Amino acid sequence: MTEKDFELAGIRTVEEQPLRAKRKWYKEYPVVSMLFLGIMIVECFFCEQIMTVNPTYMDLEHCNVAPGRKFLFGTDTLGRDIFSMIWYGGRVSLLIGFVATAISTAIGVLFGAVSGVASPRADAFLMRAVEIVLSIPNLLMIVLLQAVLGGAGVIGISIVIGITGWMSIAKVVRTEVRQIRNSEYVIASKCMGGSFWHILWRHFLPNFWPSIMFMVVMNVRTAIVAESTLSFMGIGLPLEIVSWGSMLALSQQALMTGSWWMILIPGCFLIVTLMCVTDIGNSLRRDSNQRQSNL
Amino acid sequence: MSEILIDVQNVTHHFKLNRKTAICAVDQVSFQIKKGEILGLVGESGAGKSTLARCIMNLYQPTAGRILYKGIDTCDRRQFKEHKKMLQTKRQLIFQDSTSSINQRMKAVDIIAEPLRINHVHTPRGSARAEAEFQLHYVGMDAGCLDKYPPELSGGERQRIAIARALSMEPELLVADEPIASLDVSIQAQIINLFKHLQKEHGFTFLFISHDLAMVEYLCDRVGVMYQGRLVELAPTRDLFSNPQHPYTRTLLSAIPLPDPKRERNRRKGVYDAQKS
Ligand SMILES: Nc1ncnc2c1ncn2[C@@H]1O[C@H](COP(=O)(O)OP(=O)(O)O)[C@@H](O)[C@H]1O
Ligand SMILES: [Mg+2]
Numbered sequence: 001m002t003e004k005d006f007e008l009a010g011i012r013t014v015e016e017q018p019l020r021a022k023r024k025w026y027k028e029y030p031v032v033s034m035l036f037l038g039i040m041i042v043e044c045f046f047c048e049q050i051m052t053v054n055p056t057y058m059d060l061e062h063c064n065v066a067p068g069r070k071f072l073f074g075t076d077t078l079g080r081d082i083f084s085m086i087w088y089g090g091r092v093s094l095l096i097g098f099v100a101t102a103i104s105t106a107i108g109v110l111f112g113a114v115s116g117v118a119s120p121r122a123d124a125f126l127m128r129a130v131e132i133v134l135s136i137p138n139l140l141m142i143v144l145l146q147a148v149l150g151g152a153g154v155i156g157i158s159i160v161i162g163i164t165g166w167m168s169i170a171k172v173v174r175t176e177v178r179q180i181r182n183s184e185y186v187i188a189s190k191c192m193g194g195s196f197w198h199i200l201w202r203h204f205l206p207n208f209w210p211s212i213m214f215m216v217v218m219n220v221r222t223a224i225v226a227e228s229t230l231s232f233m234g235i236g237l238p239l240e241i242v243s244w245g246s247m248l249a250l251s252q253q254a255l256m257t258g259s260w261w262m263i264l265i266p267g268c269f270l271i272v273t274l275m276c277v278t279d280i281g282n283s284l285r286r287d288s289n290q291r292q293s294n295l
Numbered sequence: 296m297s298e299i300l301i302d303v304q305n306v307t308h309h310f311k312l313n314r315k316t317a318i319c320a321v322d323q324v325s326f327q328i329k330k331g332e333i334l335g336l337v338g339e340s341g342a343g344k345s346t347l348a349r350c351i352m353n354l355y356q357p358t359a360g361r362i363l364y365k366g367i368d369t370c371d372r373r374q375f376k377e378h379k380k381m382l383q384t385k386r387q388l389i390f391q392d393s394t395s396s397i398n399q400r401m402k403a404v405d406i407i408a409e410p411l412r413i414n415h416v417h418t419p420r421g422s423a424r425a426e427a428e429f430q431l432h433y434v435g436m437d438a439g440c441l442d443k444y445p446p447e448l449s450g451g452e453r454q455r456i457a458i459a460r461a462l463s464m465e466p467e468l469l470v471a472d473e474p475i476a477s478l479d480v481s482i483q484a485q486i487i488n489l490f491k492h493l494q495k496e497h498g499f500t501f502l503f504i505s506h507d508l509a510m511v512e513y514l515c516d517r518v519g520v521m522y523q524g525r526l527v528e529l530a531p532t533r534d535l536f537s538n539p540q541h542p543y544t545r546t547l548l549s550a551i552p553l554p555d556p557k558r559e560r561n562r563r564k565g566v567y568d569a570q571k572s
Contacts, residue, residue, distance in 0.1 A: 202409070
């Protein structure tokens with residue numbers, strides 16, 4: 001093509017002016033929570049370097065030792081070093097949190113999007129199905145699934161938690177998709193030959209992501225709590241697999257012997273992690289609300 | 296030049312409002328567009344122009360009638376499926392309202408390159424970004440807009456991004472539904488020249504929908520006039536503007552203001568009444 005054929009009438013470069021008053025970066029993000037959570041994740045990931053002894057080794061000569069120089073956080077009733085277990089078990093707990101969230105988010109997004117683009121009748125059917133599942137208490141469903149699936153491993157329990165936590169995400173996704181599925185850019189994309197996956201990824205996801213971001217982060221919390229609860233009740237991970245939940249499962253014996261460190265230390269780590277996740281989730285919600293009002 | 300690209304035969308489209316009533320947005324419309332031709336379609340708003348364009352693009356299934364594109368009946372499910380890929384790449388639609396026809400959460404470069412990505416087209420200009428930049432230049436914008444989001448652009452710039460998106464596939468048939476209605480006059484002229492250039496040099500075929508009669512007169516080879524869902528007149532541009540046959544066309548033409556104030560004062564504006572004629 002020759003550029004001379006037709007004159008470009010209005011090319012005009014627009015100069016960009018930097019914003020003068022930018023908000024301080026540390027006020028926009030929940031820095032403290034992110035820092036804590038980051039440290040936690042890194043230390044759990046590199047737990048091999050941190051651990052002083054093998055966390056699964058049962059040192060039967062040193063059972064129920066209070067925190068001291070040799071055992072920083074003490075040992076539990078089976079003689080395992082709690083300091084090493086914290087990191088080693090944290091890895092499992094966080095892994096379960098993230099894997100379960102990934103599973104539940106994927107199912108929720110997919111189910112919601114399918115329901116959103118389906119015909120009104122199919123949509124009503126799918127949504128009633130979601131409501132029925134939603135009306136079953138979560139823990140009950142997890143316990144039932146756990147019983148059906150049998151033996152519990154880290155991945156197994158993540159799947160069980162994952163496939164019981166997607167319903168609320170699906171409902172939000174479905175509502176958002178129904179709103180935008182008839183907008184012209186989706187029609188245009190379909191007209192150009194865009195497949196369901198393309199439209200989901202390129203058009204739907206960016207639009208509903210801010211609305212479900214908060215729920216996704218909160219799902220991490222729910223999953224970690226669910227794992228701890230299950231393990232605490234003795235139907236989650238067995239005692240041999242170290243996680244924060246299975247560490248807490250020893251607490252009944254610990255209460256009788258008065259060894260506070262067995263409960264308090266894993267409990268504190270659990271609570272701090274959960275608070276960090278909640279804080280990050282809350283600030284995300286605040287952020288997305290603000291951005292929407294800016295549009 | 297005389298090969299018929301698209302053949303619209305007795306297309307009717309009803310919108311069902313409820314169980315009892317339906318409105319007839321397009322009523323028994325037939326016309327043909329030859330390859331390399333620009334067909335204008337004018338008519339007041341609500342005349343059914345957009346509905347007809349959407350029927351041609353397979354966005355609506357016509358209630359009755361056939362639309363043949365190169366001999367392929369696009370309203371027939373089976374034939375459409377068979378030639379789906381070709382039909383989706385070779386026909387492009389420019390929507391009337393650019394604010395809603397582009398995703399506000401996508402960057403301009405992604406919007407323009409979207410059809411390329413969908414159809415895995417490898418362009419002569421290399422990357423999708425280079426292609427987007429080229430197309431953006433084509434519609435008269437500089438590369439600085441590539442990484443902007445639509446809310447940061449003006450209405451005219453958004454519309455030109457929508458045009459660039461349609462052009463990026465280098466379609467054979469471009470259905471432009473009032474593409475220049477939201478642009479200011481100098482950019483209107485530029486886009487019109489661009490369309491003319493595309494027709495002359497690259498053999499694009501256009502269905503150009505507009506209510507700007509001056510632009511239609513300048514750009515189009517033939518003009519169809521729609522009124523209440525019907526195509527009341529279809530004639531070569533010169534004939535239509537010099538010797539309108541249908542009373543509605545005459546009314547429409549009489550609404551064009553004249554540049555000479557003396558003649559403008561004496562101009563008689565007609566009122567067309569469908570019941571009377
Ligand atoms: N989705 C729809 N549902 C019901 N009626 C519609 C719809 N779209 C358009 N119409 C009606 O069809 C007629 C033609 O509309 P349209 O094709 O948009 O006109 P134009 O583009 O010529 O202004 C109008 O009377 C309008 O009210
Ligand atoms: Mg219209």
